[in-house]
Amino acid sequence: MTEPRDLLTRMFQAAVRAAQPEHCIPAFLPTPPKGRTIVIGAGKASAAMAQAFEKHWPGPLEGVIVTRYGYAVPCERLEILEAAHPVPDEAGEHAAQRLFDQVRDLTADDLVICLISGGGSSLLPVPGAGVTLADKQAINRALLKSGATIAEMNCVRRHLSGIKGGRLAAACAPARVINLLISDVPGDQPNDIASGPTVADPSTCADALDIVRRYGIALPAGARALLESGRGETLKPGDPLLARVETHLIATPQMALEAAADVARAAGITPVLLGDRIEGEARDVGKVLAGIALQVHAHGQPVPAPCVLLSGGETTVTVRGQGRGGRNVECLLSTAIALDGASNIYALAGDTDGVDGQEEIAGALITPDTLARAWMAGMPPRAHLDDNDGHGFFERLGDSLITGPTLTNVNDFRAILIL
Template identity: 80%
Template structure:
């Protein structure tokens, strides 16, 4: 895509184009075909889970040269038409019975395969909640309560997924082990900092070096109150996952088909076309969203005041997955929490605009991707009787930006490479 020069583009339009380019770079229709394996002598079975898994299945169907069948589970509203692969919808981020039933069906589907068969596993972010098959002694209600507690705890995605893997009957390599002796090719769209396959959907088809003891330490660290069955599963060691070196995983190949870095590079290309210098700060930035907002505001102000580390016009790009420790009762998400904290820290500094959004189109539990911030954000809020710091304290980022008409609403994007942040200094 060729952009117009900055002088002819409003900052909000340029930021919107960068966000769109980031999402487009991770669309399954573009990133699945180059990574398809050779057809097998036996059957081809497609399985998967995640917000992008249905679109991945559709792309695979369009480009696969032979027969295939299968089942993938995606978030409600994210299904797309497929002819040979069944698409099931379930709840995210808090799991439901539909996801539990789909996970059980996936395990049953892969049993009895031969060494001549091929399993193509399509996994993207959101798969943890969409495959909520509890381990022994753990109920779906337990999984729902644990998921809610983890989401509100401030734990990193790696920490959350460590706990989830050890309370599951399908994650942590268990689904791949059930496929043995068939060959397994994992096609993954990464939504996690560092792109570690075991953290993408809690790694249902890859080995897991972490342990039940690690999961218990995370539970202790965040003061989580585990249901009795879940605690017993971890303390007994019965929840151990499939470890590296397990012979059942010898035929597993993993390919990352889209990552946050690819999305950032696509956005950077849009900026350069518009005459704006991009600076990618990192694709795996973590931490409390409001703290990250303060830090990036400091960098933006250094550019604005001193032309360091580079002069304007420029854009600071970053990805990753921040966290929010929920203390208020507002309508929040990590991207709008970041953006509100950024706006407060910038305090109306001129010439600084920003966008922050989740590339799957859903920030937190709202059907809103994120929002835009401008030098006038705080002034416009005060004029409406809205106190920005109070809204931040109440974790009410969505309520704040929606009241200003600055929400970023995309609908389901059919992909997910996690958070996207762009701070434009003109």
């Protein structure tokens, strides 16, 4: 049989490969318009999406794309800009303005292709009225540490923005707008992918204020005034400015899980897909996943071994320690502690964009002897978990999963292999 770590790694690679723009873009090419074709976009996968679109597009095109530092790929006719993620910077603010400039004065004969993927929220930091870039940076940092879900964070971001929540699509009117989205959010709601710059948003300023109160986020005066006055309201479903907008999901977490399941079956392992939208505190999710694995191990339920438990979604970490994060390694360390060295159970958790938290590390792997090796190295596992230091823990053990930029992003991937 294939070595367990190798099998887990191949499943992760298959999940990432299934979401590569080169495989996804061609099926969604529209008919060329009478007028101009403008390509705009933002996200960790947007440059690779632009390259794939440019390669397969039969006619002239122009446009501007913004992606994360280190995620640019060469394009011949499209300009690729880079900016910061997960905390925005001035380069992102400048790039967002370039996108607005690109869609100015369009006609009904023109076509705008919007290539949007996860990470676009921080790559398009246009502050709303009365809000500064420094305000947005501080709010973003606070949200990232708060334990808020991605949907909650993006609701706040949309209502403090001058570009999200459909505002970029409105600037394209009366041109036809086609959104090609790679989803990195549980539930695949378009308004949550990069905070929905080119789609309608049913949430409200009041919703954003409720989230801020719930998590104790300190708002600068200008940001609070924007929400309390309602001036930060987004474009709603049915808005005439969005009448010519159509949206397609070209890659999703579910597609990635199914690709990993195919690898498992080919190896004679039964895949069990637990869900593509699992959320909650990373350490709590880790405990639950370990509990399911132990049930398989002890009782052959819900399926007998050999099997692999596959799941996706986006967990959260409420930061209380001084460690390096991130959510996938926190979840995995919690799983390891709950498994307590159970035999024949191996696991991998990683972010499909190659970056877990703020580290250039996708995630990590665990084996039945992970805890024993940690104790021998003088590394109390629970102390590392309490310090939110999953990356430090797995790096010292040599069990980090490092991929480099994957140029796509369909959120977290978790696989627990029971033999």
